[in-house]
Structures are given as C-alpha cells and as structure tokens.
Amino acid sequence: MIDFQKNAVFKLTPARVENVGPEVAPLIIPGEQIVLAFKTVRDFVVFTTKRLIAVNVQGMTGKKRDFTSLPYSKIQAFSIETAGTFDLDxxxxxxxxxxxxVRLEFRGGADIRQIGHLVATHAL
Structure with missing residues (x-):
C-alpha cells in the first residue's frame, strides 16, 4: 500500500474503529490501543497509540492483506495541511x-488537527 519511492497519496474517509479494529487486532501489542481509523474503498489505515498501520487489501476476493506498521518513534518530521474552500482535502x-x-490525503470531514495532535503526542 505504501510506496516510499513515489510518495503515494491515499484518499481516506473516517471509519468506525469497531468496524476495522478486528482486522488489526492480532497485531496490537499489550498497552496499545486503536485511536482512529480511515478507509478507502478496500484499504484502510489505523492510528494506534504506538504506530500507524496501513492495510492493503489485495486480490479479487480481498482475502490477501498486506499490513504495514509504521511506528511513531521513527517519524523525523510531519506536516498537516487543512482543507480549504475549493480544495476540500x-x-x-x-x-x-x-x-x-508517506502522504495521506483525507476526505469526508476528517479532523486533520486531531490527527496532527495524535502524531505529535506520540512522536515528540
């Protein structure tokens, strides 16, 4: 899902944690909690208290999945860009x-300031 060579953009909309949580539950370690979730048509991204987990649903049936774990401790810098009048992302x-x-693009009323605060809280 994440191509570090192309600075890929993913257009994400807010998702209910309880809907995607069971998909990543086996990866969650003791003391880690899922905080936010966002999805595309098939793929999704989960923000936990320790990392970002990107899930790429593959194949025709969607049974094959690629899980990418990106710990906040490895973040060197980050930036947020709020939505505007004409650019709603x-x-x-x-x-x-x-x-x-990694660039993540959010649609559908995602609170980018909340996301930035979450990253800052755990990366700084």
Missing part, C-alpha cells in the same frame, strides 16, 4: 527515518 505528510515520506 486535508493532508498529512510523515517523514520516516530510513524509509522516506
């Missing part, structure tokens, strides 16, 4: 040590 850019930049 908000963006989060994350620079990961040794990996590169």
């Amino acid at each position: 908000a963006e989060l850019d994350l620079w990961f040590s040794g990996l590169g930049m």
Whole structure:
C-alpha cells in the first residue's frame, strides 16, 4: 500500500474503529490501543497509540492483506495541511527515518488537527 519511492497519496474517509479494529487486532501489542481509523474503498489505515498501520487489501476476493506498521518513534518530521474552500482535502505528510515520506490525503470531514495532535503526542 505504501510506496516510499513515489510518495503515494491515499484518499481516506473516517471509519468506525469497531468496524476495522478486528482486522488489526492480532497485531496490537499489550498497552496499545486503536485511536482512529480511515478507509478507502478496500484499504484502510489505523492510528494506534504506538504506530500507524496501513492495510492493503489485495486480490479479487480481498482475502490477501498486506499490513504495514509504521511506528511513531521513527517519524523525523510531519506536516498537516487543512482543507480549504475549493480544495476540500486535508493532508498529512510523515517523514520516516530510513524509509522516506508517506502522504495521506483525507476526505469526508476528517479532523486533520486531531490527527496532527495524535502524531505529535506520540512522536515528540
């Protein structure tokens, strides 16, 4: 799902944590909690108290899944861009040590300031 060479953009809308939580539950470690969830048509991103988990649903049936775990401790810098009058999308850019930049684009009323605060709380 995340291509560090192309600075890929994913257009995400808010999702209910209880709807996607069971998908990533086996990856959650003791003391870690799911805080926010966002989805595309098939893929989704979960923000926990320790990391960002990106899930790429693959294949025709969607049974094959790629899970990418990006710990906040590896974030070197990040930026948020709020939605505007004509540009209704908000963006989060994350620079990961040794990996590169990931850009996530949010639609559908996502609170980018809340997301930025979550990243700041756990990365700084």
